[in-house]
Amino acid sequence: MTERVVLDAAPQLAPMLVSSMVRGLVRRATGRRPGTLPDREVVWTHGQDVDRVAAYQRLCGFAVRDLVPATWIHVQAFPLQMELMSAPDSPFALAGIVHVTNSMTLYRPVSVREELTLSSSYGPPREHRRGVLLDLVGEAHVGTELVWRGVSAYLVRGETLPGMLPEAQPGGVHLPPDVEVDADTVWRLRADLGRQYARVSGDMNPIHTSALGGKAFGFPRAIIQGMWTHARVLAALEPRLPDAYRMDVRFTKPILLPSSVRFGAHLDGDSWTAVVRERAGSKTHLVARISGADRVPNVP
Amino acid sequence: MTDHTAVVVGGNRIPFARAHGAYSRASNVDMLTAALDGLAARFGLAGRRVGEVVGGAVFKHSRDFNLTREAVLGSSLDPHTPACDLQQACATGLEATIYVSNKIRLGQMVDGIAGGADSVSDSPMAISDGLRRALLAANAAKTVPARLAALASIRPGHLVPDPPGITEPRTGLSMGEHQALTTMRWGITRGEQDELALASHQNLARAWSEGFFDDLVTPYLGVTKDQGVRGDTTIEKLAALKAVFGRGEGATMTAGNSTGFFDGAAVTYLADADYAAEHHLPALARVVDAEVAAVDYTIGGEDLLLAPTYAIPRLLARNGLTWQDFDYYEIHEAFAATVLATLDALADETYCRERLGLPEALGEIDRGALNVNGSSLAAGHPFAATGGRIVSTLAKLLHQRGTVDGRPARGIVSICAAGGQGAVAILEAC
Structure with missing residues (x-):
């Protein structure tokens, strides 16, 4: 039986990061951790903040307007993911978990004036050649209507869980690590972009906000939040998308700050394939596919 | 309604000068005014009311919201001459010509002037978005603490100005x-x-x-000829x-x-063909x-x-x-x-x-x-x-x-x- 936890305020990310980090150290010392994922759904209903949406839209390259991008709904559901993953009965600490793919569907345009009921829960764990994949399944409802659904896959290296499914699942993200798409458009990411994005998104992970934070995790400098790049790609294509769309993303290589990257997209049928690459080199940072949304799944 | 034909009566421009050189003290309004005055002198338009003057600039100061009208008011044209700013990047001058000739062909006016000016030397320099938003918020604040809070959001990085770009905003490429x-x-x-x-x-x-170019160019600020031309260059x-x-x-x-980067201004005088004939104005070409x-x-x-x-x-x-x-x-x-x-x-x-x-x-x-x-x-x-x-x-x-x-x-x-x-x-x- 799924436990349903209804929050009455947004979870605070910073305390969760700290407590999760402490718990991770304790677990490493004792070698003990919970053996399964908690069967829990975290739910939070709230109205959206117009000013924050505008700041988000501007920072990610969207037009400032009443309809919110699908990635913005993810940003609002993100604290719920953190709440789940940092819970004492969750098996893995947040530090070191890597966001590898994302898939989200916007079933209909959502206005900034609409109150959203957001939820997040674990999907079944999946195998990965380097560890275990945790799927965080999020949904956004307006009243009882499902308007958005997203699945974020996080890799926990060197770990396993009982009952893991094979990595490839029907309806999952099937993106190659690279695609043959010309990338000529240049995006210049300033040194403080991670801090700016942290302010509008709440993703304060120090790996994104300071060079020191980046170094602590083995990078020469800070790296941009993958969700910024995700949103920037959506922003570039949004004027050409249908009202309801599905966007799949594979994060292949972090982007250091500051840096310049190249973006390109190609339309094949009704499906866009997009890529973000290094400015000077040929390595790929992100691959995305966007197409019209499937119909809303039947709600039991 | 009768058919109207729009003809080019003539043109006038100032010699185009290398940026940060001879025209570095002149603004877009100054240069456009000079081009208009030269045109007015050539076709006897001083003190005359022209149907409309249409022009623009690509690098434009926000204070020049009425660039063309300001140039008209500073020129010898009758101050009753209306003006309109129009901008289509490097096609500004041609789009202005299309606009003026269309009005003439529709019978909405008998004559008009189309053109544009651009100065790289006197280009606007914007403050950063961060500083601008902080100043706007401080300006809109109703209390002193609110104003101070807005100003406190200014960061050292905000003080770096934004020079005008020639990069395409959506591709980041020049x-x-x-x-x-x-x-x-x-x-x-x-x-x-x-x-x-x-x-x-x-x-x-x-x-x-x-x-x-003797009847197409009027010297300006000591410059008598386009500065970019190098007749002696070789392959x-x-x-x-x-x-x-x-x-x-x-x-x-x-x-x-x-x-390269240049400063200059150019205008073209257009008129209804019948009007030009009646007023003994030359008609060079039909649009x-x-x-x-x-x-x-x-x-x-x-x-x-x-x-x-x-x-x-x-x-x-x-x-x-x-x-x-x-x-x-x-x-x-x-x-x-x-x-x-x-x-x-x-x-x-x-x-x-x-x-x-x-x-x-x-x-x-x-x-x-x-x-x-x-x-x-x-x-x-x-x-x-x-x-x-x-x-x-x-x-x-x-x-x-x-x-x-x-x-x-x-x-x-x-x-x-x-x-x-x-x-x-x-x-x-x-």
Whole structure:
């Protein structure tokens, strides 16, 4: 039986990061951790903040307007993911978990004036050649209507869980690590972009906000939040998308700050394939596919 | 309603000067005023009310929200002359000509002036978004603490100013970088580009020495002739220049075959043909028709500066003409490679069929009829002033030629512009 936890305020990310980090150290010392994922759904209903949406839209390259991008709904559901993953009965600490793919569907345009009921829960764990994949399944409802659904896959290296499914699942993200798409458009990411994005998104992970934070995790400098790049790609294509769309993303290589990257997209049928690459080199940072949304799944 | 014909009566511009040089103390308003005064002197317009003056600038100060009207008020024209600002990047001057000629053809006015000015030397410098938003918030704050809180959000990084960019906001590429992609795609060689640049300099120098510009240019601030023209340049000198755009084998674009930064202003006087005749004004050429187009350069993979290749076939079809039916071709030389890629594209079967949806390629043109009195590579390219320079030049060329095989001499103007846009127009000799 799924436990349903209804929050009455947004979870605070910073305390969760700290407590999760402490718990991770304790677990490493004792070698003990919970053996399964908690069967829990975290739910939070709230109205959206117009000013924050505008700041988000501007920072990610969207037009400032009443309809919110699908990635913005993810940003609002993100604290719920953190709440789940940092819970004492969750098996893995947040530090070191890597966001590898994302898939989200916007079933209909959502206005900034609409109150959203957001939820997040674990999907079944999946195998990965380097560890275990945790799927965080999020949904956004307006009243009882499902308007958005997203699945974020996080890799926990060197770990396993009982009952893991094979990595490839029907309806999952099937993106190659690279695609043959010309990338000529240049995006210049300033040194403080991670801090700016942290302010509008709440993703304060120090790996994104300071060079020191980046170094602590083995990078020469800070790296941009993958969700910024995700949103920037959506922003570039949004004027050409249908009202309801599905966007799949594979994060292949972090982007250091500051840096310049190249973006390109190609339309094949009704499906866009997009890529973000290094400015000077040929390595790929992100691959995305966007197409019209499937119909809303039947709600039991 | 009777039919009206819009004709070019004449033009006037100030010599185009290298940026940060002779005109560095002049503003867009100053230069546009000087161009208007020269035109007024030439056609006896001092104290006269003209139908409308239409112009603009690409690098525009926010205080110049009424740039053209301010220039009118500072000129010898009757202050009852209305004005309108219009801007379409480098096509500003030509779009202004189209606007004025359309009003004349509709009978809404009997005469009008079209043009533009641009100063790189006196360009606006914006404060950063962070500082601007903080200052706006402080200005809007109703209490002292709220004002202080707004000002406290200013960070040292906010104090770095934003110079005006010539990069496309949606692609992050400068115009030169965009053209370098096009140059590569179309396989335009360094040699072809340098030859076109050489011809531009030689043609413009010849036109100056023949006195062609004597009634098209008024000296300004001690400058009597376009500063960019180098009649003595050679193919060897051009070949020795280092590439500034493109990489590796694609690095073929130099300061010699790309336009640099210039200051200047140009205007064209247009009138109803009957009005011109009644008032003993010259009529150089008739504005026949015009077309604008745009390309999908952001993610559609199209060439930023080849929008005219879309406009030209549509304009030709509407007027029952072929690409070969012109005695003069004025194709704006943003870069030598832009002109060459435009000509190549229109002669390319695949491009014409698949991109433009035409039954076949438009074909080649007589290169001897191209930019016969030089163009932007030699004259310089103060963005919004270029349209006025080209329209006035072509109108005079057509008038001098008169008729060809018993029909009026015919010319076409093509100008590419930032934002993946292009404007083209057909003129016929009067």
